[in-house]
Amino acid sequence: MKKSRAPALTLERIQTVLDTLDGWKGKLTWDLLIDSVYEATGITYSRFTFAEYPAITNAFKLRKETLRDEGGKPARQPKDERLRAALAQAERYKAKAMRLEEENRALLDQFVTWAHNAERKGVTLFMLNAPISKPQRDKSKGVD
Incomplete structure (x- = not known):
């Protein structure tokens, strides 16, 4: 029996993968990420599918480096559940901010390359910065 192909990654599913990576704790591998995304979406994607999306591969590499730099040492957890939840949320936001800063840096590098080429x-930069003209649309007869 032939294995069916997973549906394409939509922007929403890509965001799910990125959010999963932002909140990742512990050992990170492609297989573990694939399993986690399956739990969140019910869809099994391959590592090769994820590799087609630079946002996912860059986020994976950045999160892996961050986890490696942290040394895998679990931080002491407070006893208050609300405080633990708030700290976990702060960690996710910190990881997301780092990922977005890296994406922004990559986009700025790409822009410089494009401008140079x-x-x-x-x-010229003047030509590149010219506003986009709005399409000319005829008004329908009888409608103002």
Whole structure:
């Protein structure tokens, strides 16, 4: 029997993967991530599918480095459940901020490359920054 193909990763599913990585604790492997995404979505994706999306591969690498730098030492947990939940949320936000800063840096690098290459082809920054013209649409007769 032929194995069916997983549905395409939508923006919502990509965000689920990124959120999963942002909150990741402990050992991180592609197989563990795939299992966790399956638990969240009911869909099994392959490592190769995730590798097609730079946002996922970059977030994976960054989270893996962060976990390695933390040395795998579990922090002392407070006894108050609300405080533990707040600290966990703060950790997720911190991981998300680090991921977004890395994405922003990569986009800025890409922009510089594009601007440089455009200028080499005679396209100026003034031309690149020109506003996009709105499409001309005819008004329907009798409708104002």
